[in-house]
Amino acid sequence: MMLVAVAVVVWLGLWALNARIAASRWHGTRAARLAVPVIFGLTILVVWELVVTGLEVSPIILPPPTAIAQTFMAETQTLWVDFRQTVLKGAVSGYVMGCAAAFAAALAIDRSPFLQRGLLPIGNFVAALPIVGTAPILVNWFGFDWHSKAAVVVVMVFFPMLVNTVQGLAGTTAMQRDLMHTYSANYWQTLFKLRLPAAMPFIFNGLKISTTLALIGAIVAEYFGSPTRGMGFRISTEVGRLGLDMVWAEITVAALAGSAFYGAVTLIERGVTFWHPSQRH
Numbered sequence: 001m002m003l004v005a006v007a008v009v010v011w012l013g014l015w016a017l018n019a020r021i022a023a024s025r026w027h028g029t030r031a032a033r034l035a036v037p038v039i040f041g042l043t044i045l046v047v048w049e050l051v052v053t054g055l056e057v058s059p060i061i062l063p064p065p066t067a068i069a070q071t072f073m074a075e076t077q078t079l080w081v082d083f084r085q086t087v088l089k090g091a092v093s094g095y096v097m098g099c100a101a102a103f104a105a106a107l108a109i110d111r112s113p114f115l116q117r118g119l120l121p122i123g124n125f126v127a128a129l130p131i132v133g134t135a136p137i138l139v140n141w142f143g144f145d146w147h148s149k150a151a152v153v154v155v156m157v158f159f160p161m162l163v164n165t166v167q168g169l170a171g172t173t174a175m176q177r178d179l180m181h182t183y184s185a186n187y188w189q190t191l192f193k194l195r196l197p198a199a200m201p202f203i204f205n206g207l208k209i210s211t212t213l214a215l216i217g218a219i220v221a222e223y224f225g226s227p228t229r230g231m232g233f234r235i236s237t238e239v240g241r242l243g244l245d246m247v248w249a250e251i252t253v254a255a256l257a258g259s260a261f262y263g264a265v266t267l268i269e270r271g272v273t274f275w276h277p278s279q280r281h
Contacts, residue, residue, distance in 0.1 A: 007050035014043040063245040071245040072252060078234070079253050086231040087257050089146035090218035094153025099210055101154065102161035103203070110169045111187075120166070127159035131220055139225040152221040157210035164206030168199025204269040211261045215254060
């Protein structure tokens with residue numbers, strides 16, 4: 001119980017430090033914006049370690065961060081193989097194909113009222129299908145390797161990207177379109193000079209949403225059939241063996257990969273939509 005009391009003291013102390021930084025006159029600086037989440041994350045890890053150790057929680061229920069770190073370092077090669085299979089092959093390839101297909105479909109819908117009335121309701125229907133129902137079917141169609149995982153990711157990211165792109169293309173005002181018409185601009189000139197730039201915040205919103213969906217889709221799809229590698233395969237196997245430290249190591253890799261993926265898209269967004277009010281801070 002002594003370690004639990006120490007955990008409470010550490011939590012309160014670091015919480016007070018974070019609150020002090022957030023309320024200080026330097027709260028808007030880059031260093032302060034970075035320090036607050038780092039300190040908060042370290043607080044969670046320290047309290048987790050102290051509570052699990054102090055209460056003598058079984059590692060089968062919840063391993064301490066130190067045990068997870070040891071497994072992470074000892075199984076780096078295995079984690080890298082799983083990362084390549086799930087993220088680089090399944091998630092990224094499906095993400096690129098799904099988002100590209102959704103963008104092309106959005107342009108087609110923008111040109112055709114018939115597709116707007118016919119394709120969007122179908123997209124709503126497909127988006128409502130549960131992944132646990134579609135994943136086994138796609139695995140049977142495309143095999144047990146990464147191709148079926150990429151197909152699941154395509155299905156998951158297609159509709160969010162489609163809806164955001166269509167909404168962005170429709171976001172310009174009538175006055176803006178009339179101004180382009182007075183300049184004798186045709187459809188493609190209006191698209192590239194006005195509507196696509198105005199739609200970029202919506203498009204990147206769809207891209208950012210799809211980063212997390214892609215990783216989730218690839219991992220879940222591996223539960224329904226995979227070669228002897230992959231993050232989903234490893235998690236399901238280690239859960240059966242009660243190797244929760246390895247499961248948490250895979251979760252750590254997934255969290256880091258998802259954060260890096262999301263951050264990369266955000267950095268590209270800042271460079272492309274620097275003019276948008278959301279980027280002025």
